[in-house]
Amino acid sequence: MNEETKVANIRFTLDGQELEVARGTTILEAARAQGIFIPTFCHNQELKPFASCFVCVVEIAGRPNLVPSCSTAVTAGMAVTTDSERIRRARRTCVELLLSDHEGDCLGPCMATCPAGIDIPGFIKHLAEGDDRAALELIKVTMPLPAILGRVCTRPCEGECRRQLVEESISICHLHRFAADQVAATGREYIPTAAPATGKRVAVVGAGPAGLSAAYYLRLLGHACTVFDMQEKAGGMTRYGIPSYRLPRDVIQREVDVIERLGVEFRYNTCLGKDFSLDDLCRDYDAVFLGLGAQLAKPMRIKGEQSAGVLSGIGFLGAASRNESLPIGRRVMVVGGGNTAVDAARTALRLGAAEVSILYRRTRAEMPAWEVEIHAAEEEGVRLDILAAPTGVEKGPDGTLHVTCIEMELGEPDSSGRRRPVPKPGSEHVRVVDNVIAAIGQDVDPGACDGLARTKWDSIDADPHTGATSRAKVFAGGDCVTGADIAVTAVAAGRRAAIAIDQFLRGEAVVGDPKLYNHTMGKIQEVDPKVAAGFERAERAPMPELDPQERIRGFSEVETGFDPEAVRAEAQRCMECGCRDAHECKLRSYATAFGADQHRFGGVKRAFERDASHAAVVYDAHKCIQCGNCVRITEEILGTSAMGFTGRGITARVKPAMGRPLGAVDDRQIDRLVENCPVGALTRKDDRVATLEPDFKRPQFSCPE
Amino acid sequence: MSQWNSMDEVLDFAIAREQEAVDFYSGLAAQAEVPARQELLAGFAEEERGHKAKLLGVKAGGGLVRERKKVADLKIADYLVAVEPRPGMSYPEILVVAMKREKAAFKLYTHLAGIASDPRIAALFLSLAQEEAKHKLRFEMEYDDYLTED
Numbered sequence: 001m002n003e004e005t006k007v008a009n010i011r012f013t014l015d016g017q018e019l020e021v022a023r024g025t026t027i028l029e030a031a032r033a034q035g036i037f038i039p040t041f042c043h044n045q046e047l048k049p050f051a052s053c054f055v056c057v058v059e060i061a062g063r064p065n066l067v068p069s070c071s072t073a074v075t076a077g078m079a080v081t082t083d084s085e086r087i088r089r090a091r092r093t094c095v096e097l098l099l100s101d102h103e104g105d106c107l108g109p110c111m112a113t114c115p116a117g118i119d120i121p122g123f124i125k126h127l128a129e130g131d132d133r134a135a136l137e138l139i140k141v142t143m144p145l146p147a148i149l150g151r152v153c154t155r156p157c158e159g160e161c162r163r164q165l166v167e168e169s170i171s172i173c174h175l176h177r178f179a180a181d182q183v184a185a186t187g188r189e190y191i192p193t194a195a196p197a198t199g200k201r202v203a204v205v206g207a208g209p210a211g212l213s214a215a216y217y218l219r220l221l222g223h224a225c226t227v228f229d230m231q232e233k234a235g236g237m238t239r240y241g242i243p244s245y246r247l248p249r250d251v252i253q254r255e256v257d258v259i260e261r262l263g264v265e266f267r268y269n270t271c272l273g274k275d276f277s278l279d280d281l282c283r284d285y286d287a288v289f290l291g292l293g294a295q296l297a298k299p300m301r302i303k304g305e306q307s308a309g310v311l312s313g314i315g316f317l318g319a320a321s322r323n324e325s326l327p328i329g330r331r332v333m334v335v336g337g338g339n340t341a342v343d344a345a346r347t348a349l350r351l352g353a354a355e356v357s358i359l360y361r362r363t364r365a366e367m368p369a370w371e372v373e374i375h376a377a378e379e380e381g382v383r384l385d386i387l388a389a390p391t392g393v394e395k396g397p398d399g400t401l402h403v404t405c406i407e408m409e410l411g412e413p414d415s416s417g418r419r420r421p422v423p424k425p426g427s428e429h430v431r432v433v434d435n436v437i438a439a440i441g442q443d444v445d446p447g448a449c450d451g452l453a454r455t456k457w458d459s460i461d462a463d464p465h466t467g468a469t470s471r472a473k474v475f476a477g478g479d480c481v482t483g484a485d486i487a488v489t490a491v492a493a494g495r496r497a498a499i500a501i502d503q504f505l506r507g508e509a510v511v512g513d514p515k516l517y518n519h520t521m522g523k524i525q526e527v528d529p530k531v532a533a534g535f536e537r538a539e540r541a542p543m544p545e546l547d548p549q550e551r552i553r554g555f556s557e558v559e560t561g562f563d564p565e566a567v568r569a570e571a572q573r574c575m576e577c578g579c580r581d582a583h584e585c586k587l588r589s590y591a592t593a594f595g596a597d598q599h600r601f602g603g604v605k606r607a608f609e610r611d612a613s614h615a616a617v618v619y620d621a622h623k624c625i626q627c628g629n630c631v632r633i634t635e636e637i638l639g640t641s642a643m644g645f646t647g648r649g650i651t652a653r654v655k656p657a658m659g660r661p662l663g664a665v666d667d668r669q670i671d672r673l674v675e676n677c678p679v680g681a682l683t684r685k686d687d688r689v690a691t692l693e694p695d696f697k698r699p700q701f702s703c704p705e
Numbered sequence: 706m707s708q709w710n711s712m713d714e715v716l717d718f719a720i721a722r723e724q725e726a727v728d729f730y731s732g733l734a735a736q737a738e739v740p741a742r743q744e745l746l747a748g749f750a751e752e753e754r755g756h757k758a759k760l761l762g763v764k765a766g767g768g769l770v771r772e773r774k775k776v777a778d779l780k781i782a783d784y785l786v787a788v789e790p791r792p793g794m795s796y797p798e799i800l801v802v803a804m805k806r807e808k809a810a811f812k813l814y815t816h817l818a819g820i821a822s823d824p825r826i827a828a829l830f831l832s833l834a835q836e837e838a839k840h841k842l843r844f845e846m847e848y849d850d851y852l853t854e855d
Contacts, residue, residue, distance in 0.1 A: 391784035456741040
């Protein structure tokens, strides 16, 4: 036999297709040659098969078990299937087993918590480097109102900031306010370039946070966009529900102007349901986005509520915002515990009220208002009457309001363990005031969304991910879907809907923004404090403020903003959480593709263990998945033993050999190891943590090899 | 109505009241404009049907045990202005109607217990009153959650 005969080809079937390959070819090699995707972690074509991760399993007809394709050679007549429900289940299980012993965060917890998904570590890094414009551009990839939100966001991101394990969270919100203000101050606003015109027209109803956000991203995607609003100016609740001492009107206008300069048309003083109908919009536009907000003040439903002098919080703030004349007396009682109540109380002071109190039926700890604002109100002289509620109002002969109040106490814990307020027997008493401002929340106006499926609360019943409603080509987002919520949630909903509307207009499946797998170490209280090791204390920059006595003399902005030096120092406090490999990581990619669940398999996870002794590379042993690539590369290719396994079975770990630190690994070898690590266990120090791509769609994670 | 001759008479009265409640909520459900609220009201009707079934069970020989623990009273129904039932009520309005109905039933049974001469009948009325107090609490808790939003 000649040489050719010895290596004769063999015939087999791959996914129903008859093929011929050289003897000795593995199933994985044969599949890849055909462009068939099989996921792998431990496979490396330069190395001998390792077959430890089992994510590359395939089915062979006649064999009961799945086999690893990386180490199984094709045999004559074999019939191989590379994709089936059984295979996908097995691969998902493999991925979930690896995830169960993988510790780390794909994204910084701030970014993962932000409803708008702002690339917070990314923009803070730009600020630390003094590049305010790059910071702003990155923020606007997912959030178009950084100057507005930088002043009024309730900052869920800061609640999860890992810097709290050292001392205090980073002042994230004030930092993005700075980026926006600083770029505006240069006189060269950042106006992104919109995609070429698609010829499609979208109507956006409501120029609040949701509508502005939807319009901004729809325009960037190339669609013509018209925003309708019943008010005379844009901003929605940020303009008509938040006082100017917190959010100056020129700041709102500046960010609206950017959207207008992008090419969005605004039509004010036009109201859905009065000036035009949803049918009109559906006839004249290719798609409609409803960002109507929650505009109706919740009534107190107590006797005498209709008396002159009893106002709604949102009505009062709206009137104040329009500089309407307000008959505010000397003594004002605000009812409610949210931000609207606190804003109304502080506004009443500024309009000349001498005694302002906030009546809240629960405890101070339960007040939904932002603690910073409650504190500021108290500084300005607002009195908090907690555990108290009004039960009736009567107009006195002298025009004053006689408010019957009861004191509350916390009752026995209910089945959920919550102690609800109950009236204290015999505590009824009358208080005399000039005005009562009822600020106990807002409801969605049912009249505005006629013809659409609604929830029992009258909010629009829309898909939370795409905003799709019960009516074709009508999408909705923000408070009109969720009920009254924080502004950043509405901004996020506007962007999500823009992506879905774009898909709809392009005739694609309307699936919304692709949701990527995000591994997390958990909430701040669950995180190993070792994460903060090596970070020296550096106190959070305090926001400069006007003196309380000066504040209440007018509506000047109370928080005056950081100076550049404070910003650079604050930005440098960022611990840059998140993974430097999040966009390349195979574990994340496969977890996304297979819909894996981090918590499917419980048990003890490996502990946080970082070796930063190498000048250029960090080894996060807690992220290692034991694929052995680095160990085998050093042994089989480089001929050294720089990395090795220690322990056995579930206690096995990959470590620099001989108990040495990573810093002892030769510089010429380390690059090879980093390149071949399929996850973020070995990463370069100068790589940035996960950042978004500059075109506002997030990178698509499928299963590319 | 102060004299009741038998436990069955009391139970028949209570069963008829539960049926009235079933009819009341079913009627509102039929008139509701929003499907989500039709379902909600139909759910209330179903709950009342459950209460009726429970009482039928008691009449058939089962017991109605009064728990020792006092049912919490948030007293929200006490100070909210009554809402006239009508088609197209909002969810908070439905809750007000429901809690006020349960409160009225609680007061009625408590009153009847107070004037009943037979201690066994008085105890039965108190058990029924406690059931109504539980129903009222459920609606008050829902309303309390509604108020928590801001």
